[in-house]
Amino acid sequence: MNKEIYTILADLQRLYRKGKPPIADSDKQIYLSIRSSELRILLAEESEKSSKKIERLTNVLIALTIAIVILTAILVFSELIPKNEKLNQGPDFKAQTNDEKK
Numbered sequence: 001m002n003k004e005i006y007t008i009l010a011d012l013q014r015l016y017r018k019g020k021p022p023i024a025d026s027d028k029q030i031y032l033s034i035r036s037s038e039l040r041i042l043l044a045e046e047s048e049k050s051s052k053k054i055e056r057l058t059n060v061l062i063a064l065t066i067a068i069v070i071l072t073a074i075l076v077f078s079e080l081i082p083k084n085e086k087l088n089q090g091p092d093f094k095a096q097t098n099d100e101k102k
Contacts, residue, residue, distance in 0.1 A: 001046055008039045 012035055015028070 005042045
């Protein structure tokens with residue numbers, strides 16, 4: 001996270017912890033408003049970064065899920081083919097020539 005966020009939070013906490021703030025009461029609301037606005041901007045930027053990262057990771061997860069589905073389909077269909085058809089797919093080495101038939 002941005003270090004400035006922690007600085008602003010510490011500054012705002014320091015204002016509320018002390019009995020008398022280091023700035024005048026008339027300026028306190030303006031100061032708090034400005035610091036709160038800065039904090040909101042920084043938090044919005046961090047939120048946007050996080051959402052982009054989550055979107056990228058979601059796309060990776062979708063791609064991996066599709067790969068799992070494809071591999072599972074290949075495995076299921078390979079088991080549906082009867083065993084004798086699997087064996088007969090190769091070349092026929094036992095075929096007789098014309099000389100052997102006579």
